[in-house]
Amino acid sequence: MNYDSLMIHYGELSTKGENRKQFIRELNKNIRHAIKEFGCTVTNDHDHTYVKFPDDPMPIIDRLQKVSGIQRISLVYKSSRDIETLKKDALELIKLEEGKTFKVVAKRGDKTYPLDSHGVNVALAGMILRNTELKVDVHNPDIVLKADVRKDAVYLSSHTYYGAGGYPLGMNGKVMMMLSGGIDSPVAAYLLLRRGIRIECIHFAAPPYTSDAVIDKLTDIIKQLNVYQEDIKLNIIPFTKLQLAIYQNVPEPYCITIMRRMMYRLAEKLGKYHHCIGIANGESVGQVASQTLDSMITINNVTNFPVIRPLAVSDKVDIIKMAGNIGTFDISIRPYEDCCTIFKPKKPKTKPRIDECEFYESKFDWQTMIEECIHDVKSILVRDGEVVNFAEKEQQPS
Amino acid sequence: MIYFDNAATTSPLPEVLSLYMEKCQTVIGNSSSTHALGRKANRELDEARREILASFGLEKTHNLIFTSGATEGNNLSIKGVCKLYKNRGNKIIVSSVEHPSVTNVFKELEKEGFEVVYLPVNEEGKVLPSSLEEAMDNKTILVSIMGVNNEVGSINDMNALADIVHKYPKALFHSDLTQAVSKVKMPYNKIDMFTYSTHKIGGLRGDGALIYLKKIQFASLFDGGGQEGGFRSGTVDVPCALSHALAVKEAMKSMTRKIPHVKEIYDYLKEELGKLDEVSFNSPIDGSPFVLNISLKHKKASVILEALSEREIYVSSVSACSSKGEPISSVLLAMNRSEGDARNSLRLSFSESNTINEAQAFMKEFMDILERTINR
Numbered sequence: 142m143n144y145d146s147l148m149i150h151y152g153e154l155s156t157k158g159e160n161r162k163q164f165i166r167e168l169n170k171n172i173r174h175a176i177k178e179f180g181c182t183v184t185n186d187h188d189h190t191y192v193k194f195p196d197d198p199m200p201i202i203d204r205l206q207k208v209s210g211i212q213r214i215s216l217v218y219k220s221s222r223d224i225e226t227l228k229k230d231a232l233e234l235i236k237l238e239e240g241k242t243f244k245v246v247a248k249r250g251d252k253t254y255p256l257d258s259h260g261v262n263v264a265l266a267g268m269i270l271r272n273t274e275l276k277v278d279v280h281n282p283d284i285v286l287k288a289d290v291r292k293d294a295v296y297l298s299s300h301t302y303y304g305a306g307g308y309p310l311g312m313n314g315k316v317m318m319m320l321s322g323g324i325d326s327p328v329a330a331y332l333l334l335r336r337g338i339r340i341e342c343i344h345f346a347a348p349p350y351t352s353d354a355v356i357d358k359l360t361d362i363i364k365q366l367n368v369y370q371e372d373i374k375l376n377i378i379p380f381t382k383l384q385l386a387i388y389q390n391v392p393e394p395y396c397i398t399i400m401r402r403m404m405y406r407l408a409e410k411l412g413k414y415h416h417c418i419g420i421a422n423g424e425s426v427g428q429v430a431s432q433t434l435d436s437m438i439t440i441n442n443v444t445n446f447p448v449i450r451p452l453a454v455s456d457k458v459d460i461i462k463m464a465g466n467i468g469t470f471d472i473s474i475r476p477y478e479d480c481c482t483i484f485k486p487k488k489p490k491t492k493p494r495i496d497e498c499e500f501y502e503s504k505f506d507w508q509t510m511i512e513e514c515i516h517d518v519k520s521i522l523v524r525d526g527e528v529v530n531f532a533e534k535e536q537q538p539s
Numbered sequence: 540m541i542y543f544d545n546a547a548t549t550s551p552l553p554e555v556l557s558l559y560m561e562k563c564q565t566v567i568g569n570s571s572s573t574h575a576l577g578r579k580a581n582r583e584l585d586e587a588r589r590e591i592l593a594s595f596g597l598e599k600t601h602n603l604i605f606t607s608g609a610t611e612g613n614n615l616s617i618k619g620v621c622k623l624y625k626n627r628g629n630k631i632i633v634s635s636v637e638h639p640s641v642t643n644v645f646k647e648l649e650k651e652g653f654e655v656v657y658l659p660v661n662e663e664g665k666v667l668p669s670s671l672e673e674a675m676d677n678k679t680i681l682v683s684i685m686g687v688n689n690e691v692g693s694i695n696d697m698n699a700l701a702d703i704v705h706k707y708p709k710a711l712f713h714s715d716l717t718q719a720v721s722k723v724k725m726p727y728n729k730i731d732m733f734t735y736s737t738h739k740i741g742g743l744r745g746d747g748a749l750i751y752l753k754k755i756q757f758a759s760l761f762d763g764g765g766q767e768g769g770f771r772s773g774t775v776d777v778p779c780a781l782s783h784a785l786a787v788k789e790a791m792k793s794m795t796r797k798i799p800h801v802k803e804i805y806d807y808l809k810e811e812l813g814k815l816d817e818v819s820f821n822s823p824i825d826g827s828p829f830v831l832n833i834s835l836k837h838k839k840a841s842v843i844l845e846a847l848s849e850r851e852i853y854v855s856s857v858s859a860c861s862s863k864g865e866p867i868s869s870v871l872l873a874m875n876r877s878e879g880d881a882r883n884s885l886r887l888s889f890s891e892s893n894t895i896n897e898a899q900a901f902m903k904e905f906m907d908i909l910e911r912t913i914n915r
Contacts, residue, residue: 349846349912350839385913 142218142233147198148289148296149190149205150213152306165190168210168309174371175204186291188250191217202302207368209335210312211304215287217296224256227295228268231286234297235269240283243275247288254290261288308337310370315339316419316449317412319404320362320375322355325423325452327362327469328460332451333421334369341415342373343408345380356521358475363523365468372524374415378407379517383510390505393486397431398493399501401440403511409444410515421449425460430489439493541852541897545739546689546718546830546888552741555786559743562778570775571766580777587780594787595727597750604749604767605780609717610640612734612749615771616713617644619757620681620732621653627709628678632656634666634695636688636870641715645683658684663823664693664874671703679710686719686733690870690886691821692830694723701729711755721790722798722829731755742786746779797891802828804889804898811902817909821871821884831887834871834880839915841866844885846908852901855886883915 149172154164169190173183179201182193194201198216205214220230235243247261256264265288269275275284289296313336320326320342330340344359356377363373383403391399408420424432431440441448452460464470522529551559562583568576570584588605592598606612621631633645635657649655656674658666666684675682682704687694697714704712711731719725720735727733732751738744751757756770763772805828812818812833821832835843840856847854856866871881887901 349842349844349849349908352841352845353848388913 142230143237144198144216144218144234144298144300145193146217146219146296147192147194147201147205148215148217148298149192149211149304150215151189152210152212152304152308154210154308164210164309164312167312168208171208171210171309171311172205175208176201186293206302206304208310209305209307209337209369210309212306214302214304215298216300216302217289217298219294220297222254222290222295224264227288227297228265231265231288231297232268232272234299235275235284235286236273238284238299241274241276242278242282243269243284243286244277244279244282245269245286245288247290249290251290251292258290261290305335305369307335310334310337311339313337313339314418315341315416316421317408317415317417318342319408319420319422320344320359321423322358322362322473323423324464324470324473325425325428325460327366327423327473328463328467329421329423329451330366331369331463331467331469333449334366336451338421338449339370340366340373340421341412341417342375343378343411344375345378345404345407347381347384348379350381350384358472360521360523360528361472362469364526365472367523367526372522372529375521375523376411376415377519377521378411378514379519380514383507383514386505386507386510391501394488394490395493395498395501396486397489398436398439399498401431401436402443402498402502403507405440405444405448406511407514409446410511411518412446414515419447419449420444421451423452424450425452425455425457428457430491433491435492436490439495439498442495442498541893541901543852543854543887543889543893543897543901545890545893546886547855548738548744549741549890550892551738551743551782552786552789554789555742555782558785559778559782562781566777566781570777571764584775584777584780587777587784590784591748591787592750594784594791595750597727600728600752601750602753602768604751604771605775605783606734606747606749606771607745608736608738608747609638609715609734610736612747613638613640613713613715614644615757615760616732616734616749616751617641617681617683618648618760619770620711620713620755621648622758623756624680624709624711625653628680630654630656630676630678631681631683632658632671632674632679633683634658634660634685635873636660636664636690636693637683637685638689638715638717641683641685654678660693660873662875663826664688664691664821664870665823666695666700668696668699668703671700675703675707675710677707677709679707681711681713683713683715686714686716686725687723687827687830688870689718689830690868690884691823691832691874692718692827693823694719694825694827698726698729701726705729718827718830721787721794723827737783737786740786740790742783743779746776746783748783793891798828800891801889801893804893804895805829805831807895807898808887808902811898812905815906815909819880821874821876821880829889831889833885833887834876835883835885836879837914838883838909838912840883840885842912842915843905843908846912847904850904850908852904855888856884 154161165185169183180195184191202214218234220227245262245265247258249258284299287298316338318330318340333340359375363375366373387396387399427433566580566583568580570580588603589598592601592603631653645655658670660666684695684700686697701712704710713732714730716733717735717739721740734749736747759770761772766772766775817836818833821834844856868881868884871884
């Protein structure tokens with residue numbers, strides 16, 4: 142005999158009331174999708190989801206650790222409520238483990254069970270002590286054998302793995318993620334996904350000032366994020382004309398601020414078309430001139446969409462570490478320029494004023510150009526690590 | 540489409556490609572096998588080798604090793620000679636504007652304890668014979684100087700340089716002739732070892748040769764079945780060698796035809812580009828007509844390259860890209876150009892298949908792009 146199921150402990154669902162069932166349904170759907178090729182059966186009761194697996198659980202656990210909404214994953218054996226069978230099973234299972242000391246932790250969810258949790262502890266530990274060399278250590282045991290007494294059975298487990306946490310993907314709607322190709326934005330995207338928020342990406346391309354190679358870089362980043370969301374759309378906004386207009390009409394210190402305001406307007410407008418209910422980006426307070434709080438209020442003033450900044454208060458070193466963990470760092474540092482690094486004003490305004498921005502914007506017809514940008518957007522869908530189609534205007538190689 | 544990046548690679552000639560396809564089907568045996576098919580393949584291989592050497596007029600004096608290209612040839616010849624002849628002396632000399640497949644080999648040997656002299660170049664990108672003369676001594680075992688520079692097209696005076704090296708009996712003269720073969724007249728018989736890649740002259744990609752004086756030996760880089768005289772183990776691609784022979788023969792034969800053709804395009808572009816204040820020339824007046832290198836005064840080269848590429852016009856910028864995404868040409872720096880020039884250069888390189896109409900169309904688009912793009 143050996144462990145044959147995984148018990149999945151839900152994340153922050155304890156805070157949920159009426160819509161709990163909906164959360165579990167969504168999570169189970171995501172779980173089934175993540176492990177579809179392993180031939181597992183997925184069931185659930187009020188508190189947990191169970192995955193019954195045919196042979197090796199490790200690759201399954203590896204996948205499940207990337208599914209948002211899972212707090213912990215325990216490797217379990219479904220034993221009987223009959224105390225004699227339970228004792229025998231506990232003994233068999235602990236023999237599979239390595240170590241010198243152990244501890245039994247019983248949890249009696251079903252209060253009608255004849256033995257209380259201490260009684261279960263004593264019964265199981267007694268059996269193990271009599272039949273093995275193991276000793277009890279309640280403070281630092283090598284093996285922790287958990288016995289979860291439930292209405293249908295008693296679940297035995299001794300291995301627990303941490304999941305990604307958060308909420309099931311899709312439960313919290315979809316946002317338009319501003320993806321530059323740098324280090325921060327992919328990490329921000331990952332944090333959103335982990336929180337159960339679906340993403341669609343928007344990128345501002347300024348050819349010929351940016352290279353086409355940046356699109357390859359972005360699709361490679363999105364391929365890494367596909368682990369958390371199987372299909373992600375990338376919208377590429379042709380930004381050159383608008384950006385040049387800004388540089389012709391706006392004094393240099395205000396260029397970046399107004400460029401960011403235009404980006405927010407575009408993200409909101411495109412987001413509304415695509416049923417997004419917010420904008421997200423990789424901004425971190427104070428990192429650059431356009432990301433000071435004073436700048437943020439001026440830039441943010443153009444939209445009343447919620448703007449989520451998952452990295453708002455993260456340190457760069459932590460962001461880099463996370464980027465390494467999710468596999469986007471090496472892609473992000475490839476040397477291609479994005480439209481923010483191409484026109485670098487010598488002295489960008491760190492405390493731009495809303496009224497001044499509005500004054501400069503009144504001097505040129507950006508509204509038409511925004512319409513053109515939205516009209517000429519090019520979209521790419523990346524599904525399960527592959528570019529599946531160019532939704533709009535397809536690029537024809539010559 | 541206008542393809543002005545022929546120094547990077549060219550399309551294989553149709554006859555080379557069809558010969559390759561035909562020979563893949565008819566030459567079946569492994570040239571190392573001892574049965575009749577193997578012997579037949581080996582005869583074809585020897586014939587290809589002889590033909591190539593004959594194209595250079597070297598069938599009596601030199602030998603040839605088939606390689607995957609100039610990079611491998613440079614590694615094999617430079618490392619192979621230094622390892623084998625290090626008891627003769629410890630000093631090796633190289634020009635400061637070589638391709639990385641030469642420069643980096645010398646840097647590696649420097650770490651291993653060789654004394655390396657990096658010869659400066661003048662403002663035209665040429666090695667002065669006098670500076671080589673100064674650097675030479677009895678400890679020198681190897682000198683490597685390229686025939687034609689890949690970035691700017693400067694032509695070195697190979698006759699004079701070879702004569703200086705040969706005053707010292709222990710020293711060998713190596714040259715990377717990748718951009719020179721069939722494009723510029725070279726005194727092949729005076730060069731002890733040279734390398735090239737066939738894809739730059741209408742051959743197949745992943746193919747090249749190291750040609751060397753018969754008396755020279757190398758320490759091998761690979762251990763294996765002892766093919767190619769024991770210097771380059773691995774089954775030889777006989778169909779590829781036959782196509783190689785054809786590509787070299789055709790390229791050498793067409794020299795008298797293609798040089799004036801390319802020169803016309805080169806002269807036209809030089810005259811038209813010379814009218815623009817934005818452009819300064821890095822290629823010397825007497826350089827190879829196959830390479831024209833310019834620097835942009837106010838524009839960013841990478842932006843212009845991208846804009847040209849959008850219009851299906853292909854040129855190249857600085858070849859090596861540093862990790863920070865700020866490429867800079869070490870060749871132009873060695874030629875004493877400013878940092879701005881070295882970061883913003885464009886290389887146009889031509890072949891016989893380019894036309895003067897393409898050059899005219901290029902000028903039109905190039906001027907339009909200059910007008911439309913903002914300064915750096």
